[in-house]
Amino acid sequence: MDSGLKEFLDKKAAQYEQAGFIKDDPICIPHRFTKKQDIEIAGFFAAILAWGNRKSIINSCDRLLHGMDHAPYDFIMNFEESDLRPFVNFAHRTFNATDLFHFFDFLRWHYRDRGAATLETAFTAFMQKDDENVEQALTGFHYSFFNEKLFPDFPxxxxxxxxxxxxxxxxxxxxxxxxxxxxxxxxxxxxxxxxNIQPSQLVCPLDVHVERVAKHFQLLQRIPNDWQAAVELTRNLKQLDAKDPVKYDFALFGLGVIEKY
Structure with missing residues (x-):
């Protein structure tokens, strides 16, 4: 891999992985919290709702957290049917209250019924320590999220x-x-x-901006924006930094969104 490209992308990754990046990005939502479970739940919803422009994403997360009294873990552990009323008209793009209520049900099952101390185990239960990446974790998480034995009436x-x-x-x-x-x-x-998941096992988030910049630098050849493309990009980024390839998400995203590469 071109040493000049590594030097350039290392510089850009350092430039954009700064605290100033937070306020305009959905990651600002979990940064409002200090308790591990609050960070996990707020971060999970912020990521799931992260499509559309960033301002609308943050506004939707604000509405969601307001309905939870800005205490997401406490809400998940203790909500009753009557506590769902504030959310009956919730919508963000195609995500609506029907979807939200199943998310609540899954999180309540995981934290309260299953007794898990962290959402991490919902992913790591399906992967091995020596897995190349998180593919099995994500596949297993999807299966668990829509397990008909646990949630026979899931939408x-x-x-x-x-x-x-x-x-x-x-x-x-x-x-x-x-x-x-x-x-x-x-x-x-x-x-x-x-x-229990290593940074080296992460897969680079592949949105249209990252895809475009990655192809510009010949870090990605595959045409469809799919799982194989995300893995191809990540393998190439590992040639730049084997232990922390996804740090370059900051570089590729910043170059695409801010510098309009």
Whole structure:
């Protein structure tokens, strides 16, 4: 891999992975919290709702958190039927209250009924320590989220809101969420609160901006924006930094969105 490209992208990654990046990005939502479970839940919803312009994403997350009294973990652990009333008209793009209520049900099952201390285990239960990447974690998470034995009446329309590599999706939003939770917080942007997935196992979130810039630098050849493309890009980024390839998400996104590459 061209050493000049590595030097350039390292510089851009450092430029954009700064605290100033937070306020205009959906990652600002989990940054409002300090409790691990609050960060996980707020971050999960912020990532799932992360399509459309960033201002509308943040506004939708604001409405969601307001309905939870800005205490997402406490809400998930204790909500009753009457507590759902504030959300009956909730909508963000094609995500609506029907979808939201299943998300609540899954999170309540995971944290309260299953007794899990962290959302991380909903992913790591399906992967091995030596897996190349999080493919099995994401595939298993999707299966668990729509497990008919646990949720026999889950709304079929909601399936489209949790991506899966098994359906060939690039899983951009879930990969972004995992980046937030796994990568080190030393720059003050990502959180680094999950320790059983390694940064080297993350897959780069592949949106249209990252895809365009990656192709510009010949880091991606595959045409469809799918799981194989996300893996191809990540493998090439590992040639630049084997331990932390997804740090270049900051470089590619910044070059695409801010510098209009």
């Amino acid at each position: 079929r329309r909601t399936v489209k809101h949790i991506a899966s590599p098994a359906k060939k999706s690039a899983c951009k939003r879930l990969n972004m969420f995992l980046r937030w939770m796994v990568r080190s917080n030393k720059k003050g942007v990502d959180f680094g609160i999950w320790k």
